[in-house]
Amino acid sequence: MAELQTQELTINMGPQHPSTHGVLRIELVTDGEICVKAIPHIGYLHRCFEKHAENVDYMGVMPFVDRLDYVASMNNDMTYAMTVEKLLGVEVPKRAEYIRVIMVELNRIASHLLAVGTYGLDIGTFTPFMWAFRDREKILDIFEMASGARLLYNYLWIGGVWMDLTPGIEEKIQEFCDYFEPKIDELDTILSYNQIFINRTKNVGVIPLDLAISYGLTGPNLRGSGLKWDLRKNEPYSIYPELEFDIPVGTGEQGTVGDCWDRYMVRMREMRESLKIVRQALKKIPEGPFRAKMQRVKPAPGESYVRTENPRGELGFYIVSDGGLKPYRVKGKSSCFTSISCLDDLCHGAMIADVVAIIGSLDIVLGEVDR
Amino acid sequence: MKSYFLDIYTGLLSIFKGMLLTLKVAFQRKATIQYPFVKRELPSRTRGRLNCNIKDCIGCKLCAVACPVDCIYITTVKREPPEEIPLTSPESGAKQRKFHLPQFDINFTLCCWCGLCTVVCPTECLTMTKEYEFSVTNQKELVWQFGDNQRVGPKESTS
Numbered sequence: 001m002a003e004l005q006t007q008e009l010t011i012n013m014g015p016q017h018p019s020t021h022g023v024l025r026i027e028l029v030t031d032g033e034i035c036v037k038a039i040p041h042i043g044y045l046h047r048c049f050e051k052h053a054e055n056v057d058y059m060g061v062m063p064f065v066d067r068l069d070y071v072a073s074m075n076n077d078m079t080y081a082m083t084v085e086k087l088l089g090v091e092v093p094k095r096a097e098y099i100r101v102i103m104v105e106l107n108r109i110a111s112h113l114l115a116v117g118t119y120g121l122d123i124g125t126f127t128p129f130m131w132a133f134r135d136r137e138k139i140l141d142i143f144e145m146a147s148g149a150r151l152l153y154n155y156l157w158i159g160g161v162w163m164d165l166t167p168g169i170e171e172k173i174q175e176f177c178d179y180f181e182p183k184i185d186e187l188d189t190i191l192s193y194n195q196i197f198i199n200r201t202k203n204v205g206v207i208p209l210d211l212a213i214s215y216g217l218t219g220p221n222l223r224g225s226g227l228k229w230d231l232r233k234n235e236p237y238s239i240y241p242e243l244e245f246d247i248p249v250g251t252g253e254q255g256t257v258g259d260c261w262d263r264y265m266v267r268m269r270e271m272r273e274s275l276k277i278v279r280q281a282l283k284k285i286p287e288g289p290f291r292a293k294m295q296r297v298k299p300a301p302g303e304s305y306v307r308t309e310n311p312r313g314e315l316g317f318y319i320v321s322d323g324g325l326k327p328y329r330v331k332g333k334s335s336c337f338t339s340i341s342c343l344d345d346l347c348h349g350a351m352i353a354d355v356v357a358i359i360g361s362l363d364i365v366l367g368e369v370d371r
Numbered sequence: 372m373k374s375y376f377l378d379i380y381t382g383l384l385s386i387f388k389g390m391l392l393t394l395k396v397a398f399q400r401k402a403t404i405q406y407p408f409v410k411r412e413l414p415s416r417t418r419g420r421l422n423c424n425i426k427d428c429i430g431c432k433l434c435a436v437a438c439p440v441d442c443i444y445i446t447t448v449k450r451e452p453p454e455e456i457p458l459t460s461p462e463s464g465a466k467q468r469k470f471h472l473p474q475f476d477i478n479f480t481l482c483c484w485c486g487l488c489t490v491v492c493p494t495e496c497l498t499m500t501k502e503y504e505f506s507v508t509n510q511k512e513l514v515w516q517f518g519d520n521q522r523v524g525p526k527e528s529t530s
Contacts, residue, residue: 060439063485127393134402148416148499154485162490166416186396190389195382 006032015044019122019356022366026343028355035355038347040340045370053330058084058158058297061330066152068315068332069368071114074100074107074143075310077156082237083306083317084158087299095288096160097239102173102281103146103155105274109180110139111311112267112274115363119264120191122360123200128191135183138176145169160291170282177275177282184271192268201264202255205346205358209258215342218335219313220270221362224250224263231309243280245273260361267363298325312336312363334368413501418486420502421477423517427459427496430470434488434497442481443488446474446518463494472519476526479505479513 009030015023023044029037049068053061065080066073078100085092092100117132140150145166147155155162191197207217212225222229230247232240248269250262301323307316313335320329339362346358404411413419430447447470450456458465489497507513512525 056439057437059487060437063439063483063487066485127389131396137402144417145414146416148414148418148486149484152484154487162486163416166414186392190392193385194389195378195385 008036013355020359020366021118021364024340024359024364024366024369026355026359028347028352030352033351035347035350035352038344038355040343042337042340042366042369045366047371049332049371050330053327055326057325058299058327061327062154062157063152066154067367068334068371069111069310069312069336069365070151071365072107072111072311073151073153074103074156075111075308076315077153078104078238079306079308079310079315080317081156081158082308083304083319084297084299086304086306087302087319087321088158088294088297090159090292090294092160092292093289094239094286095164096290096292098281098285099161099165099290100156101239101243102278102285103143103153103161105277105281106139106142106173106176108274108311109271110136112271113139115267115311116187116191116264119360119363120197122356123197125191125194125197128187131183131187131190135180138179142169142172142176145172157291158297159294160289162291164290170285173278173282177279181272181275184268188268192265198254198261200354201260201357201361203259204354205260205350205361206256207258207263207342207346211342211345212258215345216338217313217342218338219310220263220266221313221335221339223247224266225258226250226252226262231307231314235307237306237308239281242284243277245276248273260357263361263363296325299323307333310335312365312368313339315368332368332371334371336364336366336368340364340369413503417501417503418484418499420479420500420505421482421488421515422498422500422523423475423477424496424498425472425475425517425519425521427463427494428472428475429459429466429468429494430472431493433491433493437487437491439485439487440481440483442478444474444476444478445472447472459494459496463496466494475517475519475521477515477517479515480510 011028011030012025013028014020014025025041027039027041028035049064052064062077062080065076068076113132113136117129120128143153144150146169147153147162207225209225209227212222226249228247228249233247248266250257250266252262254261299321301321303320305316305318307314315335316333318331319327322328347355350358430445432445435443435445450469450471456467456469459468486499489499509529511527511529514526515524516526517523
């Protein structure tokens, strides 16, 4: 019987697979039901962002930056705007900083809602997905009031924000905060502590801390492995030092530290923290100008790099200026790209059904992977 | 053995809790609207289809420069001396319209709705309307003309 061997079979997953969150193709080498190797093939959504950015002026890059991580556009905008501001040496007015943080944290909630909802969908439950989108819609309504768009906002501009907050939007945000807090508990009941969900995600796709660090994972994927690393605390930017919030980390509550459930739960808990931040910022928001006065965006020759904490991890922009109206070079450092690079290590030895769970727990957005 | 039954018990309990919650939500107000029949009211800042009031346009081409996807095409012809230079409307600053604008086309297949062109417009003649339902079956119909003495709408009507 010892000579009995099964043949390894290579199968193709994606790019049109519903659980790959976009257009990701994975080459799976399977041994029966076990996945031996998973090779991600990227590039289906490549839009030449970096080359494109060299051919438009600094302000014109903003709409393209929106389209990197298209479910967290505000965060991308903020990172890019901060990089150019560092290059220009412009100080952003206090009110603009507060508006930015409110928008960014709301977008973090929206992004995590999408991540959590679609993760449930990947695992095989449909209701949380609908509930998550119902609540996300309320955030999008707020964004639409402020910026006029629902997905690609182009609202946080270089030197501040595009327009001041719409009258009445502060009450609407407050209303949303009060509405949303119990909804997280509902999501917890129906999804997080559902026994089927726990059994599908615990001890699956475990990322030990040393592996996470060696791959350079950031964001919830790193925090799920138990390291308290958040750029909002560790390298404070904007007005985050003035605000109080905690950083949730994975504790291995249901299984091992760094499994899919931990990464998922970090996102759930981060939503509560974001709500806390939004509430504080709403209370403290000062009056004043919403955009710094500046002539035109024409930085002196030089370079700058700024990284911020996005919902999916660390997003950094490296911009080189040659003194002209257009950037000489724009490089985006995306967290999704690093997340996807460790897919092979995670999928080795996992069941094929778990591959879907692992991809979902990494929460990748292909727009940012391919750029 | 004990843990086996405990597993079944907690599993059933968690599912029951979830089902109870679903039942509660089922009787709440619906979150969806019947779209083509019922339409949502859009906020005042909505960035929909661009509209150009050509009578206020001074032909500065700032919008075409600001556009990151180059979807605005403008041709200007200078008004020669014997011709009188008209002014734009008083609301937009009564500026001199020194150019004829035989072509002011916007290609909506390229437009990315970023709104950067509306911000730079000195006379605020280029605005974003709330209109969002203008899908067509032929993409040639998405090139709109706004030029002098032109009918505002698709440049080429294929239907």
